[in-house]
Every structure is written in structure tokens, then in C-alpha cells.
Amino acid sequence: MSLVWIVVLPFAGSLCAAFVPSHARNAAAWLAGAVAVACVVLTLQHYTQIAEGGVAREELRWAPGLGLDFTFRMDGFAWLFAMLVTVMGALVVLYARYYMAPQDPVPRFFSFFLAFMGAMLGVVLSGNLIQLVVFWELTSLTSFMLIAYWYHRADARRGARMALTVTAAGGLCLLAGVLILGRIVGSYDLDIVLASGDLVRAHSWYLTALILIALGALTKSAQFPFHFWLPHAMAAPTPVSVYLHSATMVKAGVFLLVRLWPVLAGTDAWFWIIGTAGLLSLVLGAYAAIFQRDMKGVLAYSTISHLGLITLLLGLNSSLALIAAIFHIMNHATFKASLFMAAGMVDHESGTRDLSRLSGLYRAMPITATLAVVGAASMAGVPLFNGFLSKEMFFAETVFVSGHLITRVGLPIMAVIWGTFSVAYSLRLILQVFFGPQAADLPKKPHEPPIWMLFPSGLLVTACLVVGVIPGRTIGPYLDMASRSVLGPDMPFHSLAVWHGLNLPLIMSLMAMAGGVILYRALGKYQQGTAVVPLINHFDGQRIFEFLLEKLDSVAKGLNRWLSTSRLQVQLLLLISAAFASALIPLMHGGLPSGDRMVTAVNPAFGLMWLVGAACAIGAAAQAKYHRLAALSLTGAAGLATCMTFVWFSAPDLALTQLIVEVVTLVLLLLGLRWLPPRYKSIDDKLVPLQVRLRARTRRLRDLGLAVVAGGGLATLSYAVLTRQAGEGISPFFIENSLLLAGGANVVNVILVDFRGFDTMGEITVVGIVALTVFALLRRFRPAPESMGLPVQQQEQDAQAGGVPPDPHALLPEGSMMLPGVIVQLLLPVAGMVAVFFLLRGHNEPGGGFVAGLIVATAVILQYMVGGTAWAESRTRIYPQYWIALGLLCAAGAGSAAWAVSRPFLSALVWQPTLPLIGELHLSTVLLFDLGVFLLVIGATVLILVALAHQSRRGHRKPVTAHVETSATEPLAEPSAAHHATMHAPEPARLAQSVQTEARAALDANKED
Amino acid sequence: MEIVYALAIGVLTGSGVWLVLRPRTFQVIMGLSLLSYAVNLFIFGMGRLAVGGAPIIDALKQADPSLYDDPVPQALVLTAIVIGFATTALFLVVLLASRGLTGNDHVDGDRDSDEAES
Incomplete structure (x- = not known):
């Protein structure tokens, strides 16, 4: 399982670091360092297996039916990359420990850092393409958080947003590409995909997949034309730039290109897409780097250029070029990371990174200067450093490229131009910062950084030098192993040596070096005070990006204005019309033939009941505006008719529940009425302008029309259904098995608490959440000013009592409510007993937890209505919130009890003891579940009603005047x-x-x- | 009976739709109540209408589906009734909060359209 651990460990560490107190930077650094070192060790363990050409694989099944498994896979290339990520990680942790200021929240930095490391290792070790994309997007997210680490700085926020937008959008393209690729191959498993190169290249979707995947890779590796995010990402703390923007994250793009090289490469399309992007990034990046003022800006553009070099090598469709590309991935990581570290140290100790201010630092910082000189020499491709070797390999590849005259001659020329540029900016970086006269006006007095801050950089620089001198003995076997894992058996012969004789590539190198020195001399004066890049300054990716974003925003805003409305009435009108229209569509063909089911004769009593019910419904519709209480009563009457209908047509459970819900809803709405504004029929309608009246009238007519049409439509539809035979459904199963499997005679209750218990579980959770939401909303409730005072009735009542407020601790409410008070208090235990009765018999007879809970809630709210809020609240012993929690726990406990005997969640467990006197008992966890429903319904209902009732107490308070x-x-x-x-x-x-x-x-x- | 049942659903729906389209919050809440009756009856009707066939298994008789009313729509409606109560409560509180914040009871909290009553 150690492959899984390599990925899991950093995430676990990230979680731990998130909980370290924000000043404990040493603890966080030790944690991060330990995790990084552990990952290095775990990776090293696999070396022997991988070196023999093996592939380590570990799988965790997830959704095998969909081809989705967590697959971790390590071959030579993945091993080398994993080493890069983990070793670099360890070095950067050490560096960051000394770089970050004590006042920064350092544990948060390390938490993001470790999460990024985990995501990056996930990308490297993924054996499934979908999984790879998930980790890929995770690196974008974590890098967003790392770039925006100093989120109080606007440039950091902007840079982070830009990086996220570009790389995450690329990630989405990659996902699309990978889905197509998986579709072509028939599997997302990397091993299978890698073996299907010919199939993929011959497929008609190949080009689409290639373009989408290339978009993903090029955005991530900051390749032209998506390169602009990288320089802006330099607002991140320097350790982030070291790790993400030189060694690892930006390499993810080229990693992917190498990974999929056996599948996608080898075609002209590949050559032109990847090669062109690489070439343009190579030359333009190096060109722009010459003119940067910020040290990190130079390095950022240089990174774009070097990544362009790798991309171009990969685009050349040659095995030797691929080896060179992998070699350069490693070389670039070492020298660029060391240079970023040096830039960070200069910034840290002198207070600026501005090239026009820095000068002559070698006197104050000799070690830093030495390290930077070695790094820059490697970057420029000076012999005896590792950068020279991969650069020579690149030159050799450009010389041997076949094909068109333009590519044959053009590529070597471009390569030399690039070489010239890189020598020029490397020279400038070093000479400007470390040599020349000593700068006088630096923000800080520069001095050498602490030794442990120098150490990681020193180590990297040593690696540059050692690899540069004896490449074959140091990096050789590893490079060989990595290349072999990509290329398979047709690995070409190659040799890593410093001296290949006086050949064309060497001459090109010499030309570039001479050219660079001349260019630096020639530009010397020009570069001093400007950050403007000549010629290409107008083709600024950032500006295009922002322009596009703005356009997108305004288009979206326009569309939104055009397509939607914030007015509820219009929305509802559209919704109802749409619903009606969509119901009508199926009737377009053939209309609605009459059904064949026997129609039962109309019972006059039933007809009369619904005559009243319909009248009440229409009355409620007519009265709801000016006579709210009347409308409420009429609605209640219509509800009662509904309830009776349930009784009539064999649904006793529904009737019971509906009846009690009716009562509770009525109380609820009555409690709300008090806070609504008074509304009187306007005495003189003529005051309203004619136009407004006319418009209102038309609108009403339209709504009336829609109401009649909708009502008629649903009536017709219902009639059509009722006069047809019912289709074969799942109901027979429940009726046949209710007694047999669940031991309950009341099928409706058995469905709710046993067969479909999971649904009910969800439902009661929703009810609980609604109750808590109501409670929370009402805590911040501010009544309108005119409904603040006591209502007239209450004022009269208070006047009768002589202005003395009622005593909340009196045994019974005072005055006319005394007698009802006695009755209501006596009612509470009776209601409790009735509720328990309904609860217990629910499984076999009409009843159950819902009804029982509502009965208790009704009894409780009666206490409020009769005794008054103050009186009732002074007697509250158990708080409804606890009932909600208890109910949920009870239901969940009943469900999970099944786990104890290894059965699925919510399976019923039955226990049938025989007790003396009572006889045989039938006890089941289903009863416990129903008890949970019962408790929750009591809690939720009471909480809602009490929260609302409680508002009348704050009503008399003086309005809160907040100053x-x-x-x-x-x-x-x-x-x-x-x-x-x-x-x-x-x-x-x-x-x-x-x-x-x-x-x-x-x-x-x-x-x- | 079917025709009365269907007409009842129609009237409840019509009244509900009319109210839902009104500009006052209280009207809308009443409209939703009426609509929920209509919808509950409609769902319940999917099991067809049967008198005297409550889905409570008689242990003496066999568990023959033809003897009993369809329990599935009933279970669905039972759930709907309880959830309907919860959403009514939530809507009422939102209504009250909006009334307190905007100073009027228009559905869009819009003082200007107060004049253009409809």
C-alpha cells in the first residue's frame, strides 16, 4: 500500500497543519518536512522494483462498473518525477521555514503546501486518466490558495485568480479530452490507454482529443498563448515560486505530454500543435525575459522559455528528443529552483527585487552570489553545468530534424536566437544584481541569509555542477530508466557526455554565447529604466484575458437581463404556463380518448361536501387580500373536505395526518397574521389613475384565465386517469409482503418506516432543518414599526386587568382564561397518552410517529394559546432543539443497529420475548425508528410554533435604535x-x-x- | 364519484393558481396551501378511488392486492403533507422577515408597485 501512502500522507499532513496554532511555525515546518522526507523514503523504496523495468500498481475499487477505480501506478518516469516532487518539497520546506516571516500565519502556508504536494503526487502516480484529471484540478486549486497566500495584497489576489481561471479552464478541456480518449480506447486505465497508441492515432476523434489535451497541458505549463498567468503568479511567496513555478506544477503540463507521448505523438498534428506552441514560448519567453525589471519576472519568463524548450522537444516526434526533454525537466528544476531561491534571499535580505536598484551585492552576500552565478551559468547553458548538456541535446535535435526546408533551416536558427537571448538575460541578472558599484539606497542593509536558508540552494547548485561534469555516472541510469518506461523496447542509443567533439551543436552554443554577450552589451543602457518589452508589448496576454473576462461578464449580464426577471409574479406566470404547455404536448397527437374503467355513481353526500369545499376554496381565493382571517378559515374548510375525502376513499392514515396538520398550520398562520400590515379596501377607487386601474384589471383577467385553464386542465387530467385501469405497479409487492416480511398490517406505515425507511429518514432530517432555519431566521427578526405595539385586543385585556402584567409564575392564568387554563393543563397528559397509543399501534392500525408527534405538538401549543407565552415559557423544561436531536439520533441509531449483525442500514431487527402476564411481545427496531420520527416531529413542530409565538414578547419591547x-x-x-x-x-x-x-x-x- | 373528485381538484387548483399569481405574500401562501391540497388529492387519485379498502392487511383474509387500496400513493401523500407543513412554516417566516425588512408585503418587497395594486 505504500504507493497510496505517498499520496495520502501529504493530504493527512495538510489536515494536521491546518489545526496547528497560527504562531507555531516551527511545529508546522517540522511536520511538513517530516511528511516530505517520508514521501522521499517511500518513493526510494520502489527503486529496485522500478529499476528492473517493473511497474508498481495498486488499486482501490470504487465504481468498477463505470471504469472508475483509484489506481496508483509507478513506472520509471513516474518514479523520477515523484522523486523530483518529494525531494524538492523537502528542500523548499527548509527554505520556507527561514523565508516566511514570524508574523505570517505559517501553518496555513504549510497546510496548503502539503495539499499541493499531495495533489501533485496524485497527478504523477495516477493510473487512471479521470483520477489524474481530478488531481490535476486539485493542483490548480491549491496553487490558487498558495499564490493568494498574502491575500491582503491586490496583486496576489489578481494573480491567483488569473492562474486559477487559466489553468482550471485548461483542466476542463483536459477532462473533455481524456473522456474522448477513454471513449476511443474503451478504458480509462493508463496501462491500457498507453498500449493503444495506434488505435488512437487512427481514430477520427484523434485530432479533437489531441487539441483538448494540448489545451490542458499548455495552460498548465504556461505555454504561448496562455503564458501570461505565470509572471502574475510571481506575487506568491518565493518558496511557492520555487516549488510550483519552477520545479513542479508548471511541469505537470509537460509531464502529461510525456506521459501520453506513446499514445498521441508521432503525427503531423502533434508536431505542428505542440511544436509551434513550444517554439513560440521558447523564443518569446526568452525575449521578454531580457526586459524584465523584477528578478522573479526574469525567472518567470525564463521558465516559460525553458518549458517551451521541453514542449518543442516533445513536439519533434523523435525518441532522442524525448530523452532530452525528460533530462531538461530535471535540469531546469534544479537550476531554476536554485535561482528562485537566490532571488528570494536577495529580496529577503535587501528588501527589493528591482534590477534597476540592486547592484554590487556580492560584497555583502558572497555565498548567495556564488550560488546564483552557478545557477545562472547553468541556465545560460555554459559548459560543465547540467543546463549545457540538455541544451546541446536540443541543438542536436534541431539540426537533425527532417522535413520541410523551413523547419530544417528555421529551427536551428531559432535555437541559436533563443540561446543568445538566454545568455543575455542570465548575464544581466547576475551582473546587475551582484556586480558593479554597491547600491546605496536599498530598503534594508543586505547581509548573508542564515545557513539553513542557503543550504537547499547550495545542494541544488552542487547537483547542477556534478551532473554537468559527470552526467553518465549520476543522472544517467535514472534518465535511462525513465525514458525506457515511456519509449518501451525501441529505446534509441544515446550517451550522456560533456564532450562530443567539435560538432555543429557546439558551434551553435559558442555562437549563442558570443551573441548573448554582444546583445547584453548593446542593450546595456536601454534596459536600465524600463520594463517595456519592445515590439511585443501590445500583444499582452493579460490585457486580452481581462478584456475577454469583461466581455463575458457583460454578455452574461445582458443575457440575464434579457432572459430572466426578478419579479416573482412573472416567474410564477411563466412557470405555470410552461407546466400547462408541457402537459398539453403529449395530447397533441390523438387527443385524450375516454377511459374504460367503470365509473362509480356519485354519492350525494360526497357531492354536497365538495360543493361546500369548492365554494370555500373559491371564497378563500376571493377574500385573501382584504379578509385574511376569513380566507384562512375558508382554506381550512377546503382542507377539511380534503381530509374527509381521504377517509372516504380508504386512506385513514392520510386523513389523520391531514386533520392534525390542518390544525397546526392554522395555528401557525394565525400566529403570523399579527405581523402583516393592515389592508383596507380603498374607499375612493377613483383616486387611482385610470391607466393603472386598467392595467390591473387586464392583469387580473389574464390571471383568472390562466387559473381557469389550469384548474380545468388538471380536472380533465385527473378524470382521465381515474377512468382508466391502473398500470402494474410496485404496490402488490408491498401488500403481499407487508405482513410476511415486516410483520406489520398497516401497509402505509410499513412502507414509511420499514420498506422505504431511508426516504423517511431524509424527510425527517429536512423537517428538522426547516425548524432550525425558522428558529434562526426569527432570531434576527425585525417587525415592521406599525406592528410593534400591542394589538388592540390585548390592550383592552390589559386595561381590564388594571395595567398589571400577568404573573408568569402563577399556578393558573388570571382572569377569563383561568378555566380554559385548567382544561388545557389536564389535556396535556391525556394528549400524551393518545399520542403514545397512536405511536404504538401505528404498525398495524392507522397511526404512527407523524400523527403521534403532531398530537403532542398541538397539546403543547395549546398551553401557549391559553396561558400566554410568558406563562408557558416559564414552565418549559425540555427544549425542542433536544427533541429534534434525540429524534434524529433515535432514527439513525435504529438504522445503524442493523450493522451490528452485518445487515444493511435500516434493516429491521425483531425480538419476540415472552413475558409473564403480558404474553408474547413483538419488538423491533422499526418501533425505535418510528419513535425517532415521533420525537423529531414534536421537536420540530413545537420549535417552529414557539419561535413564532415568542415574537409577541419582543413585540412590546421598545424598538431597538442602534446607533x-x-x-x-x-x-x-x-x-x-x-x-x-x-x-x-x-x-x-x-x-x-x-x-x-x-x-x-x-x-x-x-x-x- | 370520479367526476366530483376531478372537479374538486380542478377548483382547488384554479383557486390556488389565482392566488399564487397575486402580489401579496399572504395571498401566495394561501394559494400554495390550496395547491398542495389539489396536488395531494391528485397523487392520491393515482391509486384510483376505492371505498372500504384501507390498506391494512386483515390477517384472516389473504394478502391479495385486489382487496386493498394502493398504499404507495398514500405513503407519498403522507410524506407530502408533513413536508408541506414544514415549507409553509418556512415560507411564513421568510414572508415575515421580508415584511420587516422592506416595510410592505409585496412579493418583491417593492414599494413602488404598491400603488399599482392588482
Whole structure:
């Protein structure tokens, strides 16, 4: 399982680091370092197996039917890359420990860092293409968080957003490409895909897949024309740039190209797409690098250029070029990381990275200067450094490229031009910063950084030198192993040597070096005070990107305005019309023939009942505007007719539930009525302008028309269904098995608590959540000013009592409510007993947890209605929130009890003991489940009603006048999100901002009051 | 009976749709109540209408599906009734909050359209 561990360990470490206190930077650094080193060790363990040409594979089954498994796979190339990621990770952790300032929240940095490392290792070790894309997108996300680590800086936020937009969009293209690839091959398994190269290349979808995958890879590796995000990502802390933007993340793109090389490469399309992107990035990146003022800017453009080199090599469709590409991936990582580290150290110790201000630093920082010189020499491709070797291999490849005259002559020329540029910017970087006269006006007095900060850079630089001098003995076997794992048996002969004789590539190198020195001399003056890149300054990817984003925004806004409305009435009108129309469509062919089922004769009583019911419904519709209470009563009557219908047509459970829900809903709405504004029929309609009246009339007519049509339509539809035979459904199963399998006679209840118990579980969860939402919404409830005062009736009642407020601790409510008070108190235990009765018999007779719960809730709310809120609340012993929690726990417990005997969730367990006197008992976890439903329904209903009833108590309070000063000085009076923000973020800017929010909220509150 | 049942659904739907399209929040909440009756009856009707066939198995008789009413729509409606209550409560509270925040009871919290009553 050690492959899985390599990926899991960093994520676990990330989680741990997230919980380390924000000042404990040493603990976080030790943790991150330990994880990185452990991953190095785990990777090393696989070496012997991989070196023999084996492939390590580990699988975790997930959804095999869909071809989705967690597959981890390590071959030579993956091993080399995993080593790169883990070793670099360990070095960067050490570097970051000394780089990050103590006042930064360092554990958060390491948490993101480790998450990134895990994601990157996931990409490298994925054996399934879909899984690879998931990890790929994870690297984009984590890199977003790392770039935006100093999120108080606008450039960091902007850079992070840009990087995420570009790379995540590329990731989506990659996903599409991978899906096509998987479709062609018939599997997402990497081994199978890698073996199907011929099939893929011959397929008609090949080009589409190639373009999509190339988009993914090129965005990730910051290749032209998507390169612009990388320089902006330099706003990240330097350790992030070292790790992500030189060694690992930007290499993910070229990693993928190498990985899929056996499948996709070898065609003209590949050559032109990948090769062109690589060539343009190679030359333009190097050209732009010459003119940067920021040290990291130079390195960023140089990275684009070097990644372009790798991409171009891969695009050349030659096995030797592939070997060179893998070699350069490693070389670039070592020298560029060391240079980024040097740039970070210069920044850290001198306070600036501006090339026009820095000068002569070698006197103050001799070790840093030496390290940077070696790194830059390798970057420029000076002999005896590793950069020279891969550059020579590149030159050789360009010389031997076959085909068109343009490519045959053009490529070597471009290569020399690139070489010239890279020598020029390397020279400039070193000479400007470390040599020349000593700079006088630096923000800090520069000095050498701590030894452990120098150490990682030193190690990398040593590697550059050792590999550069004896390549065959050091990197040789590993490179051979990695290349062999990609190329398979047709591995060409190659030799890593410093001296190949005086050949064309060497001459090209010499020309580039001479050219670079001349170019640097020639540009010397020009470069001093400008960051403008001549010739290509106008083709700024960033500007195009922002322009596109803005356009996208405005188009979306326009579409939104055009296609949607914020007005509820219009939305509902469209919704109902659409529903009606879609119901009509199937009737277009052949209409609606009459059914064949026997129609039963109309029972006059039933007809009369619905005559009343319909009248009540229409009456409610007519009265809901001006006579709310009447409308409420009429709706209740219609509900009663519905309830009777359930009784009539053999649905006792529904009737019971409907009846009690009817009561509870009525109480609920009555409680709400108090807070609605009064509405009187306007006495003089003539005051309203004629036009407005006419418009209102047309609208009403339209709505009436729609209502009649909708009602008629649903009536017709219902009639059509009722006069047809029922189709063969699943119902017979439930009826036949209810007693047999579940031991319950009441099939409806058995379906709810046993057969479909999982649905009910979800349902009661929803009810609980709704209750809590209602409670939460009402806590911040601000009644409208005119409904603040006591209602007239209550004022009269208070006047009768002589202005003395009722005593909440009295045994019984005072005055006329005393007698009802006695009755209601006596009712509570009776209601409880009735509820238990319904609960217990629910399995075999009408009843069950829902009904029982609602009965208790009704009894509780009666106490409120009769005794008053204050009186009832002074007696509350058990809080409804607990009932909700208990109910859910009970139901979940009943469900998970089945696990104890290795049966699936919510299977019923039956226990039939025989007790003296009572006889045989039938006990089952289903009863426990129903008990959970019961408890939850009590809790939820009571919580909703009580929360609403409680509002009448805050109603008499004086309106809260929140003043700017008081609310700003009393932050704990009413804890709110804004206050939390103030307490946790000490920066003055945030403080000011939150005070501002406060002030605005207070102003709003004033307006309301 | 079927015709009465269908007409009842039609009237409830019609009243509900009319109310749902009104501009006052209370009207909408009443409309939703009426609509939910209609929808519950409609779903219940999918099991066809039967008198005296409550789906409670008589141990003496056999568990023959033809003797009993369809239990599945009943189970669905039972769930719908309870959830309907919960959503009504939620809507009521949202209504009250919006009333407090906007100072009126228009569905869009829109003072300007108060004049153009409909």
C-alpha cells in the first residue's frame, strides 16, 4: 500500500497543519518536512522494483462498473518525477521555514503546501486518466490558495485568480479530452490507454482529443498563448515560486505530454500543435525575459522559455528528443529552483527585487552570489553545468530534424536566437544584481541569509555542477530508466557526455554565447529604466484575458437581463404556463380518448361536501387580500373536505395526518397574521389613475384565465386517469409482503418506516432543518414599526386587568382564561397518552410517529394559546432543539443497529420475548425508528410554533435604535459575522472595513425603525 | 364519484393558481396551501378511488392486492403533507422577515408597485 501512502500522507499532513496554532511555525515546518522526507523514503523504496523495468500498481475499487477505480501506478518516469516532487518539497520546506516571516500565519502556508504536494503526487502516480484529471484540478486549486497566500495584497489576489481561471479552464478541456480518449480506447486505465497508441492515432476523434489535451497541458505549463498567468503568479511567496513555478506544477503540463507521448505523438498534428506552441514560448519567453525589471519576472519568463524548450522537444516526434526533454525537466528544476531561491534571499535580505536598484551585492552576500552565478551559468547553458548538456541535446535535435526546408533551416536558427537571448538575460541578472558599484539606497542593509536558508540552494547548485561534469555516472541510469518506461523496447542509443567533439551543436552554443554577450552589451543602457518589452508589448496576454473576462461578464449580464426577471409574479406566470404547455404536448397527437374503467355513481353526500369545499376554496381565493382571517378559515374548510375525502376513499392514515396538520398550520398562520400590515379596501377607487386601474384589471383577467385553464386542465387530467385501469405497479409487492416480511398490517406505515425507511429518514432530517432555519431566521427578526405595539385586543385585556402584567409564575392564568387554563393543563397528559397509543399501534392500525408527534405538538401549543407565552415559557423544561436531536439520533441509531449483525442500514431487527402476564411481545427496531420520527416531529413542530409565538414578547419591547457609536463600541452585545471578523483580523484595514459595515447595518436598522 | 373528485381538484387548483399569481405574500401562501391540497388529492387519485379498502392487511383474509387500496400513493401523500407543513412554516417566516425588512408585503418587497395594486 505504500504507493497510496505517498499520496495520502501529504493530504493527512495538510489536515494536521491546518489545526496547528497560527504562531507555531516551527511545529508546522517540522511536520511538513517530516511528511516530505517520508514521501522521499517511500518513493526510494520502489527503486529496485522500478529499476528492473517493473511497474508498481495498486488499486482501490470504487465504481468498477463505470471504469472508475483509484489506481496508483509507478513506472520509471513516474518514479523520477515523484522523486523530483518529494525531494524538492523537502528542500523548499527548509527554505520556507527561514523565508516566511514570524508574523505570517505559517501553518496555513504549510497546510496548503502539503495539499499541493499531495495533489501533485496524485497527478504523477495516477493510473487512471479521470483520477489524474481530478488531481490535476486539485493542483490548480491549491496553487490558487498558495499564490493568494498574502491575500491582503491586490496583486496576489489578481494573480491567483488569473492562474486559477487559466489553468482550471485548461483542466476542463483536459477532462473533455481524456473522456474522448477513454471513449476511443474503451478504458480509462493508463496501462491500457498507453498500449493503444495506434488505435488512437487512427481514430477520427484523434485530432479533437489531441487539441483538448494540448489545451490542458499548455495552460498548465504556461505555454504561448496562455503564458501570461505565470509572471502574475510571481506575487506568491518565493518558496511557492520555487516549488510550483519552477520545479513542479508548471511541469505537470509537460509531464502529461510525456506521459501520453506513446499514445498521441508521432503525427503531423502533434508536431505542428505542440511544436509551434513550444517554439513560440521558447523564443518569446526568452525575449521578454531580457526586459524584465523584477528578478522573479526574469525567472518567470525564463521558465516559460525553458518549458517551451521541453514542449518543442516533445513536439519533434523523435525518441532522442524525448530523452532530452525528460533530462531538461530535471535540469531546469534544479537550476531554476536554485535561482528562485537566490532571488528570494536577495529580496529577503535587501528588501527589493528591482534590477534597476540592486547592484554590487556580492560584497555583502558572497555565498548567495556564488550560488546564483552557478545557477545562472547553468541556465545560460555554459559548459560543465547540467543546463549545457540538455541544451546541446536540443541543438542536436534541431539540426537533425527532417522535413520541410523551413523547419530544417528555421529551427536551428531559432535555437541559436533563443540561446543568445538566454545568455543575455542570465548575464544581466547576475551582473546587475551582484556586480558593479554597491547600491546605496536599498530598503534594508543586505547581509548573508542564515545557513539553513542557503543550504537547499547550495545542494541544488552542487547537483547542477556534478551532473554537468559527470552526467553518465549520476543522472544517467535514472534518465535511462525513465525514458525506457515511456519509449518501451525501441529505446534509441544515446550517451550522456560533456564532450562530443567539435560538432555543429557546439558551434551553435559558442555562437549563442558570443551573441548573448554582444546583445547584453548593446542593450546595456536601454534596459536600465524600463520594463517595456519592445515590439511585443501590445500583444499582452493579460490585457486580452481581462478584456475577454469583461466581455463575458457583460454578455452574461445582458443575457440575464434579457432572459430572466426578478419579479416573482412573472416567474410564477411563466412557470405555470410552461407546466400547462408541457402537459398539453403529449395530447397533441390523438387527443385524450375516454377511459374504460367503470365509473362509480356519485354519492350525494360526497357531492354536497365538495360543493361546500369548492365554494370555500373559491371564497378563500376571493377574500385573501382584504379578509385574511376569513380566507384562512375558508382554506381550512377546503382542507377539511380534503381530509374527509381521504377517509372516504380508504386512506385513514392520510386523513389523520391531514386533520392534525390542518390544525397546526392554522395555528401557525394565525400566529403570523399579527405581523402583516393592515389592508383596507380603498374607499375612493377613483383616486387611482385610470391607466393603472386598467392595467390591473387586464392583469387580473389574464390571471383568472390562466387559473381557469389550469384548474380545468388538471380536472380533465385527473378524470382521465381515474377512468382508466391502473398500470402494474410496485404496490402488490408491498401488500403481499407487508405482513410476511415486516410483520406489520398497516401497509402505509410499513412502507414509511420499514420498506422505504431511508426516504423517511431524509424527510425527517429536512423537517428538522426547516425548524432550525425558522428558529434562526426569527432570531434576527425585525417587525415592521406599525406592528410593534400591542394589538388592540390585548390592550383592552390589559386595561381590564388594571395595567398589571400577568404573573408568569402563577399556578393558573388570571382572569377569563383561568378555566380554559385548567382544561388545557389536564389535556396535556391525556394528549400524551393518545399520542403514545397512536405511536404504538401505528404498525398495524392507522397511526404512527407523524400523527403521534403532531398530537403532542398541538397539546403543547395549546398551553401557549391559553396561558400566554410568558406563562408557558416559564414552565418549559425540555427544549425542542433536544427533541429534534434525540429524534434524529433515535432514527439513525435504529438504522445503524442493523450493522451490528452485518445487515444493511435500516434493516429491521425483531425480538419476540415472552413475558409473564403480558404474553408474547413483538419488538423491533422499526418501533425505535418510528419513535425517532415521533420525537423529531414534536421537536420540530413545537420549535417552529414557539419561535413564532415568542415574537409577541419582543413585540412590546421598545424598538431597538442602534446607533453607530454604541454598536461599534459594544462588540459583544450581539455577536455577528462582522464582529467575528474584527476579532480575528487585527489589520487596521479590516477593522476599518468592518466598522464601516457596522455603521451601514446600523443605519439600515435606523431606517427600518 | 370520479367526476366530483376531478372537479374538486380542478377548483382547488384554479383557486390556488389565482392566488399564487397575486402580489401579496399572504395571498401566495394561501394559494400554495390550496395547491398542495389539489396536488395531494391528485397523487392520491393515482391509486384510483376505492371505498372500504384501507390498506391494512386483515390477517384472516389473504394478502391479495385486489382487496386493498394502493398504499404507495398514500405513503407519498403522507410524506407530502408533513413536508408541506414544514415549507409553509418556512415560507411564513421568510414572508415575515421580508415584511420587516422592506416595510410592505409585496412579493418583491417593492414599494413602488404598491400603488399599482392588482
